[in-house]
Amino acid sequence: MTYCVGLKMARGLVFMADTRTNAGMDNISTFRKLFTWENPGETVITLMTAGNLATTQAVVSLIDERNKAPSERHPAILELPSMFQVARHVGQTLREVIAQAGDEGERAETYFNATLIVGGQVKGSEPRLFLIYPEGNFIEAGEDTPFLQIGEFKYGRPIIVRAFDANMSFEAAVKLLLVSFDSTVKANLSVGLPLDLHIYERDALRRGLQRRFRADDPYFQTISHGWGDALKSAFDSLPDVVL
Numbered sequence: 001m002t003y004c005v006g007l008k009m010a011r012g013l014v015f016m017a018d019t020r021t022n023a024g025m026d027n028i029s030t031f032r033k034l035f036t037w038e039n040p041g042e043t044v045i046t047l048m049t050a051g052n053l054a055t056t057q058a059v060v061s062l063i064d065e066r067n068k069a070p071s072e073r074h075p076a077i078l079e080l081p082s083m084f085q086v087a088r089h090v091g092q093t094l095r096e097v098i099a100q101a102g103d104e105g106e107r108a109e110t111y112f113n114a115t116l117i118v119g120g121q122v123k124g125s126e127p128r129l130f131l132i133y134p135e136g137n138f139i140e141a142g143e144d145t146p147f148l149q150i151g152e153f154k155y156g157r158p159i160i161v162r163a164f165d166a167n168m169s170f171e172a173a174v175k176l177l178l179v180s181f182d183s184t185v186k187a188n189l190s191v192g193l194p195l196d197l198h199i200y201e202r203d204a205l206r207r208g209l210q211r212r213f214r215a216d217d218p219y220f221q222t223i224s225h226g227w228g229d230a231l232k233s234a235f236d237s238l239p240d241v242v243l
Contacts, residue, residue, distance in 0.1 A: 001020075002020065002191065003018050003149070003151040003184050004018070004034070004048035005147060005153070005181075006129050008142075009170075011169075011170060012127055012201040012208070013121075013199075013200045014173045014197075014199050015046050015048055015117070015119065015197070015199075015200075016195055016196065016197050018194075018196075020190060020191055020192035020193075028192075033048055035060055038207045039078045041123070043120065043122050043123065044121055044200055045086055045119075046200065048118075049116055050114060050116070051115055051134070052101075055097050055112045055114040059114070062074075075089070077089055081122065082122055082125055083125065086122070087128075090116060090132055091136035091137060092136055094114060094116060095134070097112075098113060113134040115131065115133060117129070117132070117150055121203070121205060127202055151191070152184060152190060153184070155183050155186075156183050157180075160177075163176055178195070178223045182223060195212070196211075196212055197211045
């Protein structure tokens with residue numbers, strides 16, 4: 001499984017994804033699930049993946065190949081005129097891969113499913129963020145839903161719902177995401193470190209800060225231990241029930 005989050009903020013976009021992939025308790029591996037393409041000064045696109053690893057790797061490989069050798073039918077993702085067209089193109093690519101893999105009928109098609117988050121900015125338009133379903137259709141983050149999650153998100157979602165503010169700083173957003181991921185990692189063995197981060201600043205039109213947080217990262221350890229202590233302190237401060 002996996003856990004990925006995209007935040008749409010006043011200052012830009014923030015992406016974070018875990019790297020754990022497992023096919024059973026005795027077969028756990030690390031694979032990158034956050035990918036970024038750029039044409040500096042024109043377009044920056046970040047993609048995060050959840051679901052069947054073969055499917056998501058095929059989608060990323062096709063995007064890479066079509067960037068290098070575009071055609072009328074399969075244009076380069078960096079040449080598309082809007083993020084809406086990018087989301088549409090990625091959705092079509094995902095559906096294409098699933099259809100090719102699922103040649104044994106509905107069961108196989110379901111087995112090869114994946115969901116994606118894609119976001120970025122094309123020159124002349126606003127930064128945008130989309131969640132893409134296995135069917136190829138998608139929804140967009142907006143004022144009412146300014147963040148998107150895929151994968152095993154139920155443990156980390158309440159923290160983001162309670163604390164996220166689109167006007168918060170990038171530093172605060174990263175802290176919030178690390179708390180969300182720490183809670184998820186502790187509750188679900190199918191999500192694990194390292195965690196990949198990409199911060200895209202509005203109108204920069206180039207790749208932003210990228211960082212990988214490993215399990216022994218000093219800041220991650222500070223957040224993890226500090227959040228645990230804060231939760232215990234908050235719990236202890238609540239009044240006991242009168243029995």
